[in-house]
Amino acid sequence: MYYINCFFVYSFIGFLFENVVSKITGNNFESGILYGPFTPIYGIGVILILVLSKYFFLNLHLPRWKETIIVFFLLIIVLTFIEWIGGVLIEWLFGVTFWNYEKFKFHIGKYIALEISLAWGFLSLLLIYVIHPFLDNIIKKIPNFVTWSFVILIILDFICTFIKYKFRN
Secondary structure (H helix, E strand, O other), rough: OOHHHHHHHHHHHHHHHHHHHHHHHHHOOOOOOOOOOHHHHHHHHHHHHHHHHEEEEEEHHOOOOOOOHHHHHHHHHHHHHHHHHHHHHHHHHHOOOOOOOOOOOEOOOEEEHHHHHHHHHHHHHHHHHHHHHHHHHHHHHHHHHHHHHHHHHHHHHHHHHHHHOOOOO
């Protein structure tokens, strides 16, 4: 249940993060495809960050600063790949493009840009060392009935979203 709760908490935080960035930059983009206040790519990304960093920090047996550098670059690669897969899947399943990095100087197609990948690396370290330690005990206290309620809600949200985009014409 812990990682399911992490998924929901960080999907919600990702939704809030993108809305704040949208307001600050004036781009007015939508955060994700769902009706509810969740951006699942953040939940998936954070679970990967937590699992991979825990594994490497426990098994590398190097000075912490070296482990941090290795984890930083590993997460850049993993999160960039996840972002690319997410963009391709959303376009394939729903026929929409939710983000496009072609305006960035160091982009590769629509869904990858070096500038954004580096940001994911730094945000991952912020998550590992600041955000998650702060939220960890709160996440552990989420009751099972709340988790299952969110599971049902997000499944219904996925179904409604799929119907909306598949039958919009």
